[in-house]
Amino acid sequence: MGQDLPGSARVVIVGGGIVGCSIAYHLARRGVTDVVLLERAELTSGTTWHAAGLVGQLRATHNLTRLAQYTSELFASLEAETGQATGFRQTGSVSVAAGPERFEELKRQASMARVFGLQVELLDARGIAELVPLARVDDLVGGVFLPGDGVTNPVDTTRALARGARAAGVVIREHTPVSRILVEGGRAVGVECSMGGEPHRIRCDVVVNAAGMWSRELGGAVGATVPLHAAEHYYVVTEPIEGLSPRMPVLRDQDGHAYVKPEAGKLLVGWFEPVAKPWPPRHQSGRSVIPEDFSFGRLPIDFDHLEPMMESATHRVPALAQAGIQLFFNGPESFTPDDRYLLGESPEVAGLFLACGFNSIGIQSSGGAGKVVADWIIDGHPPMDVWDVDVRRMMPFQRNASYLRDRTVETLGLLYAMHWPYRQPETARGVRRSVLHDRLASRGACFGVVAGWERPNWYAPAETVPEYQYSFGRQNWLPLSGEEHRAVREGVGLFDLSSFGKFLVQGPDAERVLNRVCANEVAVPVGSIVYTQWLNDRGTIEADVTVTREAEDRFLVVTAAATQTRDLAWLTAHVPSEARCIVTDVTSGLAVLSVMGPRSRELLAGLVDVDLDNEHFPFGTSRVLDLGYARARANRITYVGELGWELYVPTEFAAGVFDTIEDAGGPFGLRLCGYHALDSLRMEKGYRSWGHDVSTDETPLEAGLGFAVAWDKPGGFIGREALLTQRESGPPQRLMQFRLPDDSPLIYHNEPIWSDGRIVGRITSGAYGHTIGAPLGLGYVSTEHGRLDGPALLAREYEVEVACERIPATASIRPLYDPSSSRVKS
Known part of the structure; x- marks a missing residue:
């Protein structure tokens, strides 16, 4: 055994699905070939082999769309590069809307697509019928066509990636299960595997957990948080259908929870039903364990579960009623609590990278995900902001098996559900509660969820049920939140912000450590509060926090609830081993x-x-x-x-x-206020939100936060040199505030910003400004490589595109509300 596998490698990848093979391929592409990929059975034998092979390009956010675009570009050239057929074809996709709200969603997605340079066409019923003749269109409002979308053969594409990796020298071994990850001093240092029944250890610098639905148990055994759970996923394949064109675009009928694609003269029809079936079934012990020998496995067909889905598909594609069914298929897919996959280094175990939990979009995500993980391993950071899928967004409690199982009932269906603004999950609720929760509930709080926290988003009066009525327009809570907003502007409001992440940094070297991490000066008198960013070596923003000096040797760092795990990991990683400084999470x-x-x-x-x-x-x-x-x-x-x-x-x-x-x-008009009011208030003032308006893709100069940089403090700070370079050349983009006419549609994020007939930027966050009386947004605008300064940017005329309609917008660099901050300091 020891002669068949090396005893050491730079990187060991666990899992031979399409994502694991993509990581191996991209490592080799960048010259890192001292790589071993270990697969417990055969390549693709987990879930890759039964994937539908859809390759869509438009995702929910800017950078996830960039990753999906890259996947499509990679697949287009992979066969020519490796000599292995992939079956990739760009046939396009058509998404249809049975009602005006779904069409509004599709049009907003079409506008977002233009930000990324994706070709997109709006369709009426006749246009849909021309592209998909089998579809029933008489009850459709419209649709969108993405010509660049396509399909691929998942097994052949995986083989092509593996062939490319092997050709460069990567070792790929099948029938080699990994029994455990080896950890020393809190760091992954290798794996223990077996081949032919004999144990073998491979030492390495980095372990990549790409083990699909087995990833949670593999990572959890060494203390890593890997929140995912499998669910049953159904599709059928018909008998051959006469006259079916192989160039027919993929049809997505999200209102019917179905997708339809041609498959060698047949139709493959799959579903993302609203109520899913977690797998495997819960054992009486409370645990759900995937069988050890599960490989190329199929699950039993629940025809009662499948029947209503078949009816909806037959309604949209009547030919299904006459076509015989050649295959009923049910196989497991992994889902995460928020329907976004898990990438990056574990905050609990250094050197352990995750690439799993792909929520049934693993094929279309595989190229981009593989490149990101490879770049992250080699460069020490991802090539772009990937906060949407960064494993550090997850909380430790989210590895809880009962929580995951209950949430998975909902998450599969959310892929095709309406993606309403402010939509809240309905399952696995009540996990983290403020000690004031019951008091706030009794006063009419309508709670939302962030990082498991139940937080009051708005308050309903006694005669109103505190429930959302979702739409893309002005939802039912907006007037009530507007009253809370005005109470803060005119009187006094009370917020429960207990979900803030809070870290105590203390010790004789606490000031020195923090001053190196913080861009602003924290060597301040006791009792002072400092607003600051934490930067990386590239000068972009890793965190947006406040630091309060409580004593000479003690500081309190406060951050957002969503970034608690991420920011704690960043801070602790930058405490030198010899420093007399400890960091304690005191959030609870x-x-x-x-x-x-x-x-x-x-x-x-x-x-x-x-x-x-x-x-x-x-x-x-x-x-x-x-x-x-x-x-x-x-x-x-x-x-x-x-x-x-x-x-x-x-x-x-x-x-x-x-x-x-x-x-x-009472005498002062005190009003309880929720997070929606907090958001509209901060939007009027132009305050930034990390993960939306600032991220690792932007610097303080681009975000207009240069005032929070202490350029000349002794010892400098992480990222100073890169920031100085940008200060000399000028930032390539600038965050601005935008105001639309009051009767305009609301803006949320990723709407294109137009000027002089071209797209010059995008909206990063939006809300309705109740004091100003208009929809507001923050967004980045190109400075044409630093050539345009503030006055030049303000001299231009702007439009914001919402649902394919361009709306005139007024731009400002200073806050639209109280630009001098006189009220803050009154």
Whole structure:
């Protein structure tokens, strides 16, 4: 055995599906050939072999679409490069809408496609019939055609990737199951595998877990969070249909939960039904274990489950009623809690990379995912912002098997469900709750979910049910959230922000460590609050945080709920081993109550034991004070653009502090406010949101955050040199604020920004501004390689495209609301 496999390699990949082979191929393409790929059975034997082979290019976000585009480009050239047929054909795809809301979604997607340079055509019923003659169109409102989409043979494409990797020297071994990942000192250092029943160890620098639906157990055994669960996935293949064109585009009838594609003179019809069946069935012990010998496996057909799906497909393609069914197929696919796959280095186990949980889009994602992981391993960072699929977005609790099973019932169907703005999951709810949850629920809170936290998004009055009524327009909660918004602008509002991520950084070297990580200066007096970004060596933004100096040797770092795991991993990774500094996640120990608005000082003044005027408590300062029967840390800071304080209270005291504030709030018009109001308030003020308006694709200069950079502080900071270079040449893009006419459709993200008849940028986030009285957005605009400065950018006329309609927009670089921040500092 030892003679058949090397004892060491630079990279070991576990899993021989299309993604594992793509990673091996892309590593070899970049010259890293000291790679071993181990497959437990045969290549493609997990889920790749039974995939439908759809290769779509348009995904939900900017960078995921870029990855899907790359996959299509790769597949187009792979056969010529490797000599292995792939079956790839660009036949296009047609998505149809049975109602105006679905057509609105498709048109918004079409607009987004234009941002990425994808060719897209709007269709009426006649145009659909011309492209897909088998489709029933009399009840359709319209559709969209993406000519660049296609299909491929998953098995042959995987073989082509494997052949390309082998030709460069990569070792690929089948029938070699990996029993465990080897970990030393918190780092993956190899794998233990078996071949012919004999154990063998391979030492390596990097282990890649691309083991598909087995990835959770393989990674979980060494403490890695790998949240995925398999579900049954159905499709049928008909008998041959006379006259069926092999060039027929893929038909997607999302209202019917079905896709239809030609398959060698037959039709393959598959579904993403609203209520899925997790697999394997839950054992009486509570565990769901995939059988050890499961390979090229098929699951039993549940005809009762399949019947309504067959009826919907027959309605859209009547020829199915006469065509015989040659194959009923049911096979497992892996799904994650948010329907996005898992890429990147595990925050729990250094050197362990994940590439799994592909939610039935593994074929169309494989090329881009393989390139990203290979680049990440070689360069130490991904080639673009991949936050949407970065494993660090996941929380440790999300590896819980019961949670995953319950969520998977819903997530499969979400692929074809309406992608409403602000849509909230319905399953596996109530996981993380603020200690104030029951109080807020009793006051009419409608909760949304972020990182498992149940957070009040808006409040319903007593006679109104706190439930969403979704649409792409002005949803039912908008007027209610508008009242909360105005309460903050005119009086005082109370937010529960307990879901903030909070890290205590302490020790004699805490200042030195943080000052190297932070772009801004944190060597400040005790009681000072610093707004700052954390940058990487390329000068782009890894995190957007506040740092409060609580003592000479103690700092409190506060970040968003969604980035808690990511930011903690980044910070701890940048604490030198010899530094006298420790980082502790104290998120659960501190509740946060935010009291905001021009009357916040009046309200709090009667409850605390310190002066709150500007002389004694200026903006950007922090003090510990008495409030009710508790001691609380009060930070004078804002994310809404008004006078106010964030109150950090030990969790066990939070309910008492809340009651004290609420009881005193009546004379001041105190109103409970949710996260939708928080978002509209910050949008008016132009405050950035990490993962939307700033990310690892942008620098502080591009984002208009140069004021938060301490260019000349002693010792510098990570990313300073790259940022200085950009300061000299000028940023290639600039974040601006946009205002649309009040009667315009709402904007959300990825809408094209036009000027002079061409697309010059895209919207990164949007909300309705209740004070300004208009739909607002933030978005990046090209500076033409640094040639256009602020005045030149403002001199241009702009339009924002929404659902294929261009709408005039007013642009601004300064905040549209209170640009001088006089209200914040009042």
